[in-house]
Amino acid sequence: MEESGQEITDVHSAASLIAIIDDDPDVRDALAMLLQEHGYAAAPFAGGREFQAFARKQDIRLAIVDLRLSGESGLSIVHDIRANLAFPVIMLTGTGDEVDRIVGLETGADDYVMKPYNPRELIARIRAVLRRYSQTHSEPALSEQADSEEVVRFGQFFVDMGQRCLCRNEGEEIPLTNSEFRLLEFFVKNPNRVIERELLLDVLGSDLSRYVDRTIDVLILRLRRKIEPVPSKPVHLQTRRGLGYIFVTDAQ
Structure with a gap:
């Protein structure tokens, strides 16, 4: 799958567009397929540069960001989203390190999913984050x-x-x-x-x-x-x- 993010999954035009930032092409392909199966559109990227250029021109609803990207930090991408864009973030992490998780939460990630992830759980997390983000007055x-x-x-x-x-x-x-x-x-x-x-x-x-x-x-x-x-x-x-x-x- 192309790193430019221009190969977006072929789903209904009204589908929520979700960005995937992960340097593993197998992960990007698997995530894009999973999202398509559940009615979302996916824009996959290997790194932050292509994603940032794309995100400023498209109506992205949510981003899934790998914590440990090759040559850059997923945390810096989350920080940029929080500072300049207006959509929630789910962070993928392959470690169980408490410090990484807390730092990510401080930076502004809305939720975490551990690799290897359970596909059903990830879709549930995506739906929950989107629901919380769009229904700002819905509280306990x-x-x-x-x-x-x-x-x-x-x-x-x-x-x-x-x-x-x-x-x-x-x-x-x-x-x-x-x-x-x-x-x-x-x-x-x-x-x-x-x-x-x-x-x-x-x-x-x-x-x-x-x-x-x-x-x-x-x-x-x-x-x-x-x-x-x-x-x-x-x-x-x-x-x-x-x-x-x-x-x-x-x-x-």
Whole structure:
């Protein structure tokens, strides 16, 4: 299969287009065939350069990115997608290394799938990520009682749900990864109540069940660095030892 990404699977024109970035041609072919069988269109690439040129001209719905590409890092591609494009990412990894997974989540990957992957599981993950990404107001049960306003203010900041952004009151936008925004969005929709770590992991849609504490802690720390005057002494995103976290909107 061509590395240029111009050989797209022949499916219905309305099918969701999914990019595949993997330097193994056998993996690219297998993934493209799997996607076609389930009604998706696929654009395969061996590396980031061809993908980036293509992605800026096409309506890509999701990218599947191999973590360890030959001569480049899949993490850098994810970072570029998060910074310049607007679609979710599933990262493929052939290792079970905890550090790689957490770094990828920090960078902005929406989910992980381990190689060798189960085809049925991968399709289920793709559908789940696309559903979460397109239905931004669909949250776990707690959010049914949450603040329904499009803009929620706390301290020196406000969250615009419609625009999916965090800004200072004077208008400066604070860059967030997709995972960071989903976490913050859930907190501001469910303020002043303790949220357990397992529920937060479910909100993120991650498969890192073996590393719940570490994964959530990493994202909480990154979020605190962006919204707290003193991250080590948070006034909004507070810890309740042994219980979880609580988001205080009206902290003094």
